[in-house]
Amino acid sequence: LRGARSGVAGALVMDKPTPYDDVTSYNNFYEFGTDKHDPAQTAQRLKPRPWTVSIEGEVKKPKVYDLDELLKLAPMEERIYRLRCVEGWSMVIPWVGYSLAELIKRVEPAGNAKFVQFTTLADKAQMPGLRSGVLDWPYTEGLRLDEAMHPLALLTFGLYGEVLPNQNGAPVRIVLPWKYGFKSAKSIVKIRFVEKQPVSSWERANPSEYGFYSNVNPQVDHPRWSQATERRIGDDGLFAKRRQTLMFNGYEAQVGQLYAGMDLKKQF
Amino acid sequence: MTGPSTLVNRLLAHKATKPVLWTLLALPLAWLLWGAINDKLGANPAEALIRGLGDWTLRGLVLTLAITPLRQWTGWHQLLRHRRAIGVATFIYGTLHWLAYAWLDQGLEIDALLKDVAKRPFILVGTLAWLLLLPLAATSFNRAIKALGGRRWQALHRAIYAIAVLAILHFFWMRSGKHLYGEVAVYASIVGLLLGWRLRNAWRQRTQVPARPAPATHAG
Numbered sequence: 001l002r003g004a005r006s007g008v009a010g011a012l013v014m015d016k017p018t019p020y021d022d023v024t025s026y027n028n029f030y031e032f033g034t035d036k037h038d039p040a041q042t043a044q045r046l047k048p049r050p051w052t053v054s055i056e057g058e059v060k061k062p063k064v065y066d067l068d069e070l071l072k073l074a075p076m077e078e079r080i081y082r083l084r085c086v087e088g089w090s091m092v093i094p095w096v097g098y099s100l101a102e103l104i105k106r107v108e109p110a111g112n113a114k115f116v117q118f119t120t121l122a123d124k125a126q127m128p129g130l131r132s133g134v135l136d137w138p139y140t141e142g143l144r145l146d147e148a149m150h151p152l153a154l155l156t157f158g159l160y161g162e163v164l165p166n167q168n169g170a171p172v173r174i175v176l177p178w179k180y181g182f183k184s185a186k187s188i189v190k191i192r193f194v195e196k197q198p199v200s201s202w203e204r205a206n207p208s209e210y211g212f213y214s215n216v217n218p219q220v221d222h223p224r225w226s227q228a229t230e231r232r233i234g235d236d237g238l239f240a241k242r243r244q245t246l247m248f249n250g251y252e253a254q255v256g257q258l259y260a261g262m263d264l265k266k267q268f
Numbered sequence: 269m270t271g272p273s274t275l276v277n278r279l280l281a282h283k284a285t286k287p288v289l290w291t292l293l294a295l296p297l298a299w300l301l302w303g304a305i306n307d308k309l310g311a312n313p314a315e316a317l318i319r320g321l322g323d324w325t326l327r328g329l330v331l332t333l334a335i336t337p338l339r340q341w342t343g344w345h346q347l348l349r350h351r352r353a354i355g356v357a358t359f360i361y362g363t364l365h366w367l368a369y370a371w372l373d374q375g376l377e378i379d380a381l382l383k384d385v386a387k388r389p390f391i392l393v394g395t396l397a398w399l400l401l402l403p404l405a406a407t408s409f410n411r412a413i414k415a416l417g418g419r420r421w422q423a424l425h426r427a428i429y430a431i432a433v434l435a436i437l438h439f440f441w442m443r444s445g446k447h448l449y450g451e452v453a454v455y456a457s458i459v460g461l462l463l464g465w466r467l468r469n470a471w472r473q474r475t476q477v478p479a480r481p482a483p484a485t486h487a488g
Contacts, residue, residue: 025310089315233311239371
């Protein structure tokens with residue numbers, strides 16, 4: 001799956017990409033097990049085809065998209081993004097996809113659509129991790145409509161020039177480089193446009209620790225650990241110092257205005 | 269008396285058992301170090317090393333605590349002569365666990381360490397458990413036992429119970445951020461069983477001592 005170099009501002013960071021083996025073997029994808037090495041083992045059970053994504057809710061053109069339609073909907077771009085996990089590690093990944101806005105424009109959100117909710121597949125036959133009660137299934141995530149419309153919000157189909165490996169959220173996921181990794185929902189089956197702010201899975205599990213916005217912010221600690229620094233996977237050796245985490249994961253110039261006037265300590 | 273328990277006891281008392289045991293105790297460390305040197309610890313080697321050392325500290329604590337109940341249940345009384353080695357190895361794993369955290373995670377910066385301890389109670393609890401291990405490790409040789417006297421030495425080494433509880437709490441808090449309680453429950457149950465057995469014994473002794481006075485011939 002090839003993508004042209006993206007022209008979107010901030011879409012191609014200069015950081016050295018994390019090795020492919022690390023990107024595809026160190027994953028948080030609880031539907032396939034809670035250990036970070038589980039998904040690479042168990043996600044082979046996922047059948048990424050045939051696949052549909054249902055667009056529902058407050059839109060003028062609701063529609064069930066077949067994966068092939070989505071793949072042809074807009075030109076594929078390569079985007080090299082930093083990914084910062086809420087746990088304090090980070091990667092740099094060359095994704096392939098196009099701006100989520102391309103899809104949103106085509107389905108024409110109604111005037112009262114203020115938020116977008118994403119739902120991940122929850123199929124016990126394909127996902128052994130669903131047997132655990134760690135989270136309420138299916139996994140859901142949400143964005144404000146203007147966040148979802150931001151050109152950096154990527155509807156993602158591939159990485160490293162190939163189709164998404166199952167453990168990375170095949171066949172289609174979102175990637176939001178300025179937010180903690182768990183906001184980037186994987187293996188999406190439903191995108192729903194709603195009027196009220198939806199509740200995300202981690203927010204429901206622990207509202208005092210995981211906020212709706214979950215923007216990367218070194219000044220706002222997770223209640224139980226610091227978010228000031230991070231460990232870059234792959235690039236840094238065993239004895240390398242942790243790196244300083246950047247505001248909005250280094251995408252402040254691009255996304256800062258989305259949050260102008262907000263108290264990010266309260267709306268974390 | 270013959271039978272399986274005496275055979276096991278003879279094996280346990282054999283002079284080759286000690287080096288074999290130390291080799292076994294060193295294996296996890298050798299495995300982790302080999303992995304670290306050859307880059308076989310996965311995508312996040314620092315985390316794998318810190319957690320691996322922590323896992324083996326916890327396993328060492330469980331093994332140490334299991335010696336006495338195991339002796340009583342099986343009659344393998346010679347186990348006792350190996351408890352010290354297991355305890356000392358546990359201390360070594362605990363020390364390496366703490367050092368790996370302080371070095372690989374906090375860059376050996378006192379400032380960062382203090383902030384992290386204040387921010388994460390599970391680090392504080394883990395550090396406390398390790399500090400409590402220090403006096404036990406420092407008195408784990410015969411001269412110390414003689415100098416302290418058996419009774420006081422034993423009282424001091426009962427700190428292992430508190431250490432085990434703190435270690436479980438440390439593990440529980442570490443995992444609670446992501447709701448992963450499965451493994452914690454396994455270790456907590458084992459430690460609970462081993463400590464519960466001692467509580468029950470202590471209770472029985474207290475209530476049964478007057479009913480069974482020691483024979484006069486044992487006095488002295």
